[in-house]
Amino acid sequence: MNASQRLLIFGGMALAVFGMLYGLHYAVLVEHQMLDRMGGSLAQAFTQAASRNPAASQAALEAYRSTKYDYVRQVDAHSHWIGLAMTMIVLGAAFGHVHYNESLRQTIALALLAGGTLFPLSVILQTYYHDAVLLKALAIAGSGLVIASMAAAVWGFFKQKPST
Amino acid sequence: MAAVAASPIAFAPMSARRLLVFGGIALVTAGMLFGDIFAVFVLHQNAGQQGAALLAASRAVAAGDPSAVAPVFMHLGGLLEDHGTKLDAHVHMIGAGYLSLILALVQPYIALGSKTKKSLAALFIAGGTLLPIGIFLIHYVGLAYSPFAFIGWASVLADTAGALLIIVLIIEAWGFRSYLRNRQLSESALPDDDTWPRRALLGGGTLLILLGFLHGAWYAGAALYQHEHAEAEILGNILAASAANDFPAAATEVNNFGNLAGTRAVNIAAHSHIIEFGLLAILLAFIQPFVFLSETWRRRWTQVLLAGSVILPVFVLLELKFGLLAGGIADLGGLLVVIALVGMLVGVLRYTGTLDSVAPGRQI
Secondary structure, three states: OOOHHHHHHHHHHHHHHHHHHHHHHHHHHHHHHHHHHHHHHHHHHHHHHOOOHHHHHHHHHHHHHHHHHHHHHHHHHHHHHHHHHHHHHHHHHHHOOOOOOOOHHHHHHHHHHHHHHHHHHHHHOOHHHHHHHHHHHHHHHHHHHHHHHHHHHHHHHHHOOOOO | OOOOOOOOOOOOOOHHHHHHHHHHHHHHHHHHHHHHHHHHHHHHHHHHHHHHHHHHHHHHOOOOOOHHHHHHHHHHHHHHHHHHHHHHHHHHHHHHHHHHHHHHHHHOOOOHHHHHHHHHHHHHHHHHHHHHHHHHHHHHOOOOOOOOOOOOHHHHHHHHHHHHHHHHHHHHHHHHHHHHHHHHHOOOOOOOOOOOHHHHHHHHHHHHHHHHHHHHHHHHHHHHHHHHHHHHHHHHHHHHHHHHHHHHHHHHHHHHHHHHHHHHHHHHHHHHHHHHHHHHHHHHHHHHHHHHHHHHHHHHHHHHHHHHHHHHHHHHHHHHHHHHHHHHHHHHHHHHHHHOOOOOOHHHHHOOOOOOOOOOOOOO
C-alpha cells in the first residue's frame, strides 16, 4: 500500500467516524427538536392564517423556512461526509489501478480529502450564517475539488498501464 | 513490500472477512429490496395523503377555524415521520452494508487478532441490522413508555446501534494505525486479478460516481436555492388564497407544492442512487475473485448490475416527464441490481460451501 492509498483510506476512515459522530450528536441532541420546531412553525402559520392574523402567520412561515434551511443542510452535511468518506476508502483500495505516477496520485488523494472535508463543512457552516456568499463559494470550491479529483481518477483507471 | 504474517488462507470459513462480505451484501440486498417495496407501496400513496392533508389545512384556514388546523398537522407530521423513517431505514441499511464491504476489503490492513476482528465484524453486522430496524420502528413505537421528552425506545435502539458502529470503526481505525507502524499484513491481501467483470465494475463504478457528482453539482447550483425559495413562496400563496377564501387557487398551489416536492425528491434520489451504485460496483469488483461462478455467469451478473445501476437513476429522473411508467421501469432497475447481488452472493456462498472447496494449488 503506497502513500496515496494510505491517505485515502486513513483520511476516509477519519472522515467516516467524524460524519457518524456528527450524525449521532445530531440524532440525539438536535434532530427531534428541529423536526418539532419545523412542524410546529408550519402548523402555527396555518393557525394564525385561520385566525386572520397575517403578520403572525408570515412570521411563523419565515421560522419554518429558516428551520428547514438548517435541517436540509445538517442532513446533507452528515450524508455527504460519510458518502465521500466511503468513496475515498473504496478509491483507496482501487488506487493501484489508477495509472499515474505516485506524486500525481498523492495530489489527487489530497485534493479529494480536502474537498471531502471542506464541502460538507461549508454546508454546515451555512446554518450559522444563512446565505453567506463566502460559504457558498467554499462549498462550490470543495465540491469542485472532489469532482476534479474523481474525474482524474476515472481517467487514470482507463489510462494504459505504463510499461515497467 | 508488506509481508503476510499470519494465516495463509485469505477467505477461511467464518473469518471476519467472510462475515463482513456476507453481511455487507445481505444488508445492501435487504436495503434495496426494502427500498423497492417502499417505492411501490408507500411513497406515492404517502405523497398523495400529504397533499390531502395540506388541502384539509387550507379548508380550515378558509373556514377561519384555527382549532381544525392542529389535528391536520398532527396527521401530516405522522405522514412525514412515516415517510422519513422508512427512507432513513433504507438508506442506513444500505450504508451499513457498504461500510461492511469496505471493512472486508481493508481487513488485511487491520493489525488486530483474528478473534478480535471476528467479534468486531459480528458487532458491526449486528449494529448495521439493528440501526435500520430501530429507525423503522420509530414511527410505530413513538414515545410509548419512554422516560424522555423527545426520544422513544426505538430511537434509543437506533442510536445505540449507531454508537456500536462508531465504536467498531474506531477500533478498526486503531488496528489500521497499528498496521502503519509495523507494515505486517494480518492476512493475505486481495488477489490482483484482471478479469473482464472486475475491469467493467471498476471502470463502470467510477463513471457512475462521477456522473452522480456532476448531477449533484448541477442540482445544487441550478435548482436547490430556487426550490427552497419556491417552497416558501408556494406555502405563502396557499395561506393567502385560503385566507381569501379562494379555495380553487389554494388547491392549485397545493398541487404545485406536491410537484415541487416530487421534483426535489427525484433529483435527490437520482443523485444518491447513481453514486451508491457506483460505490457498490467498485466494491463488488474487489470480491470478484471470491465469486465462485463461471466467467460467463460473472459477466452476466456484472452486466445486469451495471444495467440496473443506470436504469434506476435515469428513469427516476424521467418520472418528472413520464410519471408512473418511468417509476415502474426505475423499480425494475432496482430489482435488476438486487437480482445481480443475489447471484453474486450465491457465488460467494459456493466459495466457502461444500459444493466448491478451494482447489489444491489455487492461489487466493
